[in-house]
Amino acid sequence: MSTLQGDLLHTVETGSISPGRRFWGYAALWLSAAWLVASFLIQAAHDLRWTTFGFETWRPVLYAYFIWAAVLCVTRVVIYGESGKKALFVLPAALFVVSMVVFPLLFALWVGFSDWNLASPTGRQFNGLDNLRHMLADPFYFNALLNMVFYTLAIAIEYAIAFGLALLLNQEIVARKFWRVVFLMPLMLSPVAVGWMVGKSMLETRFGPVARLARWFGWENPSFFGDPLTAKITIMIMDAWTFIPFMMIMLLAGLQSLSKEVLEAAEVDGATKWQRFWQVIFPLMLPVSVTAVMIRIIFKLKLADIIITVTSGGPGGATDSVTSFIYREYRDRSNVGYGTLLALVYLVIIVVGMTGLMNLTDRIVKRMTGRL
Amino acid sequence: MKIEVYDALMRRQASRRDILRGTASAAALMGVSSALGGLPTQAFAADDVRSQILKIPGVGKGSPTDADWQKVGELCLGPTKSNVKQGEFAGVELTFMGLNNQNLHNFLFRGFLKPWEAYTGAKINWIDLAQADYNARLQQSIATGTVDFDILEMGAPFEGDTAGKGLLSEMPDWVKKQIDIEDYVDYLKPPVGTWDGKTYRVTIDGDCHNFNYRADYFKDATLAKAWKDEGHKGEWAPPKTWAQVQEISKFLKGKKDPLSGSPAYGYLDPYKGWGGFGFYFLEDRATAYVKMPGDPAWLFDPDTMKPLVNSPGWVRAIQEAMDLMSYEPTDQINADPGTTGFQQFLAGTGSMVTWWGDIGQQANTSDTSVVGDVAAFDILPGSEDVYDRKAGKWVKAKDGINQAPNCAYLGWGIYVMARVDSDKKKQRAAWSAAAHLGGKDIAIWTAMYPSGFQVHRNSQSKIEEWVAAGYKQDYISNYLKSQFGSYNHPNRAVEPRIPGIFQYYSVAEDELAKGYAGKYKSAQETADAIAAAWEKITDQIGREKQLKLYRSSLGL
Numbered sequence: 001m002s003t004l005q006g007d008l009l010h011t012v013e014t015g016s017i018s019p020g021r022r023f024w025g026y027a028a029l030w031l032s033a034a035w036l037v038a039s040f041l042i043q044a045a046h047d048l049r050w051t052t053f054g055f056e057t058w059r060p061v062l063y064a065y066f067i068w069a070a071v072l073c074v075t076r077v078v079i080y081g082e083s084g085k086k087a088l089f090v091l092p093a094a095l096f097v098v099s100m101v102v103f104p105l106l107f108a109l110w111v112g113f114s115d116w117n118l119a120s121p122t123g124r125q126f127n128g129l130d131n132l133r134h135m136l137a138d139p140f141y142f143n144a145l146l147n148m149v150f151y152t153l154a155i156a157i158e159y160a161i162a163f164g165l166a167l168l169l170n171q172e173i174v175a176r177k178f179w180r181v182v183f184l185m186p187l188m189l190s191p192v193a194v195g196w197m198v199g200k201s202m203l204e205t206r207f208g209p210v211a212r213l214a215r216w217f218g219w220e221n222p223s224f225f226g227d228p229l230t231a232k233i234t235i236m237i238m239d240a241w242t243f244i245p246f247m248m249i250m251l252l253a254g255l256q257s258l259s260k261e262v263l264e265a266a267e268v269d270g271a272t273k274w275q276r277f278w279q280v281i282f283p284l285m286l287p288v289s290v291t292a293v294m295i296r297i298i299f300k301l302k303l304a305d306i307i308i309t310v311t312s313g314g315p316g317g318a319t320d321s322v323t324s325f326i327y328r329e330y331r332d333r334s335n336v337g338y339g340t341l342l343a344l345v346y347l348v349i350i351v352v353g354m355t356g357l358m359n360l361t362d363r364i365v366k367r368m369t370g371r372l
Numbered sequence: 373m374k375i376e377v378y379d380a381l382m383r384r385q386a387s388r389r390d391i392l393r394g395t396a397s398a399a400a401l402m403g404v405s406s407a408l409g410g411l412p413t414q415a416f417a418a419d420d421v422r423s424q425i426l427k428i429p430g431v432g433k434g435s436p437t438d439a440d441w442q443k444v445g446e447l448c449l450g451p452t453k454s455n456v457k458q459g460e461f462a463g464v465e466l467t468f469m470g471l472n473n474q475n476l477h478n479f480l481f482r483g484f485l486k487p488w489e490a491y492t493g494a495k496i497n498w499i500d501l502a503q504a505d506y507n508a509r510l511q512q513s514i515a516t517g518t519v520d521f522d523i524l525e526m527g528a529p530f531e532g533d534t535a536g537k538g539l540l541s542e543m544p545d546w547v548k549k550q551i552d553i554e555d556y557v558d559y560l561k562p563p564v565g566t567w568d569g570k571t572y573r574v575t576i577d578g579d580c581h582n583f584n585y586r587a588d589y590f591k592d593a594t595l596a597k598a599w600k601d602e603g604h605k606g607e608w609a610p611p612k613t614w615a616q617v618q619e620i621s622k623f624l625k626g627k628k629d630p631l632s633g634s635p636a637y638g639y640l641d642p643y644k645g646w647g648g649f650g651f652y653f654l655e656d657r658a659t660a661y662v663k664m665p666g667d668p669a670w671l672f673d674p675d676t677m678k679p680l681v682n683s684p685g686w687v688r689a690i691q692e693a694m695d696l697m698s699y700e701p702t703d704q705i706n707a708d709p710g711t712t713g714f715q716q717f718l719a720g721t722g723s724m725v726t727w728w729g730d731i732g733q734q735a736n737t738s739d740t741s742v743v744g745d746v747a748a749f750d751i752l753p754g755s756e757d758v759y760d761r762k763a764g765k766w767v768k769a770k771d772g773i774n775q776a777p778n779c780a781y782l783g784w785g786i787y788v789m790a791r792v793d794s795d796k797k798k799q800r801a802a803w804s805a806a807a808h809l810g811g812k813d814i815a816i817w818t819a820m821y822p823s824g825f826q827v828h829r830n831s832q833s834k835i836e837e838w839v840a841a842g843y844k845q846d847y848i849s850n851y852l853k854s855q856f857g858s859y860n861h862p863n864r865a866v867e868p869r870i871p872g873i874f875q876y877y878s879v880a881e882d883e884l885a886k887g888y889a890g891k892y893k894s895a896q897e898t899a900d901a902i903a904a905a906w907e908k909i910t911d912q913i914g915r916e917k918q919l920k921l922y923r924s925s926l927g928l
Contacts, residue, residue: 115912117872117875117909117912117913118511118512118514118515119511119515119533119871119872119875119913120871120872120912120913120914121536121537121871121913121917122914123515140882205701205702205703206634206701206721221702222702223702223703224703225703225705225706226702226703226705226706228889231706310706311644311706312644312645312708312885313882313885314643314644314645314705314706314885314889315643315705315706315885315888315889316885316886316887316888316889316890316891317882317885317886317889317891318889328878328882330508331505331507331508331647332507332508332647332648332874332875332878333875333878333879334507334508334511334512334515334872334875335912336515
């Protein structure tokens, strides 16, 4: 039994794979790969009407992919023995990602650059950059993007409220556990349920309890979705109500993990409450805060359910989010090609934007925490 | 006729004319051997069934339940039994795709088909869809070739998408006889339900928008006095034109509702989109202005497929909707047709609304309605002038008022998919299920009770049947007059059955929402934006093909 030099996992059996075993391993791998490629080409040619021979559906190609994936995993061990088993720890996950992320993304690109209206008798037609040109001249899309900027900026206020609540729940208050559960409850609700319960019932202008309260306070005709600005703010509040608990719980966890010694030292040094918060707690909490805000931004960029349920993007697109607009474009208008392209562009904007934001916040956090 | 037979028939409330009418009755009567015991039961079984089912649960006795639907389904099995042997479809499984709107449609079908399943031995699997998801699901199935259902609840506007692509199974003759297809009202007869001369649809609904109003408003002495005092012309009466609708709605602002004492409102516009279906309500306002008698085209130019939606008639309709917004309830800009019909009008807010016949049906039979008998009905209001697109100018209406009822959606139907055709047993089972749901007796029940379906057969116009079920004579006469008056109106505006019609409506809703929110400078600009968007859709789907289908649907 030998040990591979430099192999920290102490792989065994490196020299014990017979040439015959290797041959059959490679043969099985190449055969399954050939079958996958061949079935794909046959079906693609059939679909493109280059040949009459082909399958009724793409399902056989999918089965060929499954077989190839299984053979790939098995042949790692057949060909490489013990060291091949290491690959098995990662390979299924990698294949899963390829199947569920990479392939759909490639497929989306294929669809996104095509003219595909489901009602069209001609089906999908490649149309180059037409969808992109259409997007650049589409005021609905840019209106939705602008709305997303406002929605995202609202996270600053949500963060301040969440931090305040986290600080409150970190204190020794009466029934602290009860309050923690109570504050978490909105997060447990589905946004669609929030849309119906809050947007369509509690805020209903005639009989909704909030509208009645507003009338009691002297607002004669309360309307929460009647004009663009009020509607936008109401949507922001409903969304904030649902997700502030998420940021709050993350910040609370961060607060509870702060070193008590540091806080006590600041107190002994005579720091006021504000100084303790601003100069000690806040900087120490920055890494947690950045994580909470980043995740919240990602949630926010997907905002759609409440809008679709309550306003359908109205009045006049004032509350439209990019996702709710794409949803209408795709679902109501069956404009699959254009809808997919809009989603892809939005994905690129998110990836680029989030990467830039993460770099920026990373620098800020380093600078601020470096002062401590 | 033996006297005892005649007496027995009279006890069953059959009129002399009913007894003597029709060869079937005559033939049946010839077989009489003794009083009732000798009567061929089939001759009167149908009447008996109708009188029984129409009392389930009885008008004014609350909403029907699943037990009621099953009872109705059981009692209406007669025609199935005459065509299908017991257990004939044992082992057959069918998938049914339909809607679950307001807990109706598929909910009823399940109940109706349960006894059918028990009798025939077939099993039905269900795909329930919300209204808003329906179009997308159907279009995706069609476009991707993934039809995973055998029976489909569908509106005629999609016949271009389905029948035109060979996806539907042709109706066998025995089904035509079982459902008495000749009983349909004229506007639902071919070409509706057919494609290239073949019949595909079991009609279960007759869609047409009518005008629903609150009679108590127009009988209220205080409002009548105020109307006079404020110097309005004419009597305080239900409107006959859209101009009057505007005037009445503006007058009512600030007044009190006679029923509840809450603020009074006039017409209720649904300003918010509804997955494309909201556009029908702008059509309600527009047809009176754009549908010229003798000219079937009112949405597109039948020579070029250019949209007519930015013509002066349409622009006037949009402008009037914009003008009325500030006179309607607060937040009306967020009201979709579901809100105006069910959460507002039936719940006691507002005095005028256009809708499908559901309003009249539910006012008296649904637990959610508070308006009851004060609801009254008419065909859609008209206009004293109409825009003649060919002459390019407004002209005076021939009969003083131009009315053009909006036959929106052409009713729901049950269709069988072509994928069952390869299996004869399955095909027969699917058509039997469709025929059971579209049977003549079930149809009268669905027309009377909350179902999502309205009158669509000539045989449903017998007032005495409705009265026997519990409707008040005046109320139901008024309701049926508005329904049949719309269907049979010579200037009715019939929806074209062209592919992607809901894409046009959906994009129009988005543009209208912008117009209503003041993002366009004028009604004309809003209409121009809709027209531009429609042109893009036409080009995307294929102008020539659309034009051909459009002309064909207009009978040109």
